[in-house]
Every structure is written in structure tokens, then in C-alpha cells.
Amino acid sequence: MLRDADIRDGLCDYLETKYGKIRFFEELTIGKSRADIVMVTDEGLYGVEIKSDADTYERLSRQVRDYDRFFDYNYVVVGTTHAGHIKEHVPDHWGIITVEDDAGSLDCYEMRAPMRSPKVKLNNQMGLLWKSELAVLQEENGLYKYSDKSKMYRKKYLMESVDKELLKKQMLEVLFDRDYSIFE
Secondary structure (H helix, E strand, O other): OOOHHHHHHHHHHHHHHHHOOOEEEEEEEEOOEEEEEEEEOOOOEEEEEEEOOOOOOOOHHHHHHHHHHHOOEEEEEEOHHHHOOHHHOOOOOOEEEEEEEEOOEEEEEEEEOOOOOOOOOHHHHHOOOOHHHHHHHHHHOOOOOOOOOOHHHHHHHHHHHOOHHHHHHHHHHHHHOOOHHHHO
16 A cells, blocks of 8 residues: 655656656645645646555545646546546546556656646646745836735736746746755
């Protein structure tokens, strides 16, 4: 029986092999849910929800709603206990990865590839950025910094002032470069 902790490292190795240049964040709050893994690629943000063999589907419908609003693509990762029924619990645009223990190593299989979420909003994604990261985007785009203004104000200012496609690309670059050492 695989638990969440048994799945994470092997899953991240699998995703790095599959997608190449990526950045992971764990346990990121999105709406009223917490994303197990957020994966940043050149193409967009991926949400990864892990349902280990010990988990239930109790919160999954709410998690699906939140993930769909924040991430371009979504995966649900399931142990063998859930593999036969997971399609009934996630939308068709969600990818499905099954995992099982294979003599001490994790075997990952993509049952279904993810498609773009029809409900994702750049505004929600921009909310994942720190205030200092929004300031970087303001500077990159030659905008006034408004250092005394709130994160919400800065986000709105960027959304109104910068081409959405360019802003999305810049947001992904900023997330790739996120530096947690500022807290050390």
C-alpha cells in the first residue's frame, strides 16, 4: 500500500524525465485547497493531486474546481487502489498517472495525458506570485513600482498594463527563479 510520502520522490523523478526543464513547489495553497505539487514548465503551470492508496475522494470535487481555476494542466496521481475508478472522479481534461511499488522502486504510468483546463485564469495564477515578484514584473515592463500598494493592487495593475501572453511568459520565468533563500 503506497502512501503519499512513498509516491512524491519517484513521481518527481518521472515528471522531470518526461518534461525536462521544470520547477516543483509543494503544498501550495490555491483557493480553498492545497496543491500537493505544482510544476512549472515553459508551457504553463501543472497541478498534481496525489491520491495514495490510503486516501479517499472526499475532498476531490472541491480540489478539482480549485485546480482548474489555477493551473493550465492537471494530473491526478493514484495508487492501484484507485486506478480502476479515478476516471469517474475527475474531468476528461485531467491527466491520470498510476503508480505502484515495483520491488522497492516506483513505477509510474500515464493512463491519460492532460489537456488544457477550460477554466484556468491568469488572474488566479498571478495571485501565486509574491509581492516582490510582482515588483520584478513591474520593473521588467517599465511600469511604476507603487511600492506602497498592496499585492492585489500590483497584480491588477500588471493585468491591465501588460499583454496577457507576455505576462504569462514572464510569470512562469519568475516562478522558475523563485528564491526561498531570502527566508534563511
